[in-house]
Amino acid sequence: MKKVAIGQAGGPTAVINATLVGLVETVQDECEVLFVQNGYEGLVNEHFLTGDEATIQWVTSHRHVPGACLGSGRYAFTDEAITQAVTNLKKQGADTLFFIGGNGTMEALLKVKQEAIQQGMELTVIGLPKTVDNDLGSTDHAPGFGSAAHYVAQYVKDASRDLHAMKNFEQIRVLETMGRNAGWLAAASGVYKEHPEEGPHFIAVPEQKLDRKELLRVVKAAIRDYGYAVVVVSEGVKWEDGEQIERAVVHGRAVLGGISEEIEAFLKEELQLSVRSELLGMNQRAGSQEVSTQDQMEAYEVGRVGGEWAKEGADHIMVSFVREQMDDYEMKLKPVKLEDVIHEGERGLPSQFIENPESYYAWLRPLLGGGTPSYPPLSQRRVYNHEKIN
Numbered sequence: 001m002k003k004v005a006i007g008q009a010g011g012p013t014a015v016i017n018a019t020l021v022g023l024v025e026t027v028q029d030e031c032e033v034l035f036v037q038n039g040y041e042g043l044v045n046e047h048f049l050t051g052d053e054a055t056i057q058w059v060t061s062h063r064h065v066p067g068a069c070l071g072s073g074r075y076a077f078t079d080e081a082i083t084q085a086v087t088n089l090k091k092q093g094a095d096t097l098f099f100i101g102g103n104g105t106m107e108a109l110l111k112v113k114q115e116a117i118q119q120g121m122e123l124t125v126i127g128l129p130k131t132v133d134n135d136l137g138s139t140d141h142a143p144g145f146g147s148a149a150h151y152v153a154q155y156v157k158d159a160s161r162d163l164h165a166m167k168n169f170e171q172i173r174v175l176e177t178m179g180r181n182a183g184w185l186a187a188a189s190g191v192y193k194e195h196p197e198e199g200p201h202f203i204a205v206p207e208q209k210l211d212r213k214e215l216l217r218v219v220k221a222a223i224r225d226y227g228y229a230v231v232v233v234s235e236g237v238k239w240e241d242g243e244q245i246e247r248a249v250v251h252g253r254a255v256l257g258g259i260s261e262e263i264e265a266f267l268k269e270e271l272q273l274s275v276r277s278e279l280l281g282m283n284q285r286a287g288s289q290e291v292s293t294q295d296q297m298e299a300y301e302v303g304r305v306g307g308e309w310a311k312e313g314a315d316h317i318m319v320s321f322v323r324e325q326m327d328d329y330e331m332k333l334k335p336v337k338l339e340d341v342i343h344e345g346e347r348g349l350p351s352q353f354i355e356n357p358e359s360y361y362a363w364l365r366p367l368l369g370g371g372t373p374s375y376p377p378l379s380q381r382r383v384y385n386h387e388k389i390n
């Protein structure tokens, strides 16, 4: 009987547990299951949970629960730690290792495979994708992103209504999204926009440097035409002459954020209007109230299919999504080599999607589940009080 170790690593999502449940339900009859707690740290420090009946039942009760029920986290997985991880897996008698995670997780998984080869251990490794940033390479998208995109788009649509209602008091809102070096999430903020007066009016993505003149031009035009302006900025955006803003470095990884505050200060100074910046918050990645039904279904399938492929002998691959047709979305999965995923690095928003947002929205819509209810246009009566803006 195979012995399968399973862990989750990196930032959690609203649907990462669905992938775990899909996998566990697929392998539990034929394999012994060993859960790894707290990401790669659990492999090194032997935070294992035996997959007995009660534990399996507890894990599978998380199918619709956000977070990462095994514990995830970020951990300095050094070469020494990797050697220890493989030694521990050997000690446990595990012959297969699954990790559910993003680009960092896949890189670590391949390192574990290479170390196992060094130690003469036969270890199958399989990666199951998750990301809210959609920066994972060699796949059309990954579970977690659709829900996060829906969350951001709905938030921005509603924030427009909030700000429009208050425009005699506050005129500009700057909303900062997650995404690290990739603009997929920030760019998704416009997918539910139905009327020109609705926000977002300006979106800044990390793939392009932020031009002060252009920002000012668009914000002024929105204030002039609609009386208010909504700006969306991805946490990884740099000014044309600036660097990425790092709030901290933890285990060698930068915690990004703060560009929205700088934009707030800039626009206040330039326009002498009331401006508020806001971080959309950590629930972008794991909020359960905005889960996309498509994303939830796909997350489970990724786990199920990964389990099936392991039974058929797959090794050092990640389960990935392919899209064959743009206009008729059908979920299709295929194995890709971990080396290829890693080789691609952090995948940014393609320039054709930046230049043509409608083509991006067409690509994105199938991943959002039910989408959003339609709102009527904002008030047609223009009673604005910003003579300063011309």
Ligand SMILES: Nc1ncnc2c1ncn2[C@@H]1O[C@H](COP(=O)(O)OP(=O)(O)O)[C@@H](O)[C@H]1O
Residues within 6 Å of the ligand: 009, 010, 011, 039, 040, 041, 073, 074, 075, 076, 077, 078, 101, 102, 103, 104, 105, 106, 107, 108, 111, 130, 131
């Ligand atoms: N280059 C690497 N070498 C070894 N381990 C890594 C590497 N990158 C990431 N990891 C491990 O994988 C974990 C998950 O990666 P991280 O980048 O945090 O999230 P994600 O997998 O979502 O991109 C890290 O916390 C770390 O333990």
Ligand SMILES: O=P(O)(O)OC[C@H]1O[C@](O)(COP(=O)(O)O)[C@@H](O)[C@@H]1O
Residues within 6 Å of the ligand: 009, 010, 011, 012, 074, 102, 103, 104, 130, 131, 132, 133, 178, 179, 180, 235, 254, 255, 256, 285
């Ligand atoms: O504060 P942290 O640890 O950087 O977490 C926030 C980050 O986590 C993420 O949600 C996801 O990161 P990973 O998928 O790479 O783990 C990023 O978008 C965001 O930058």
Ligand SMILES: [Mg+2]
Residues within 6 Å of the ligand: 010, 102, 103, 104
């Ligand atoms: Mg990552």
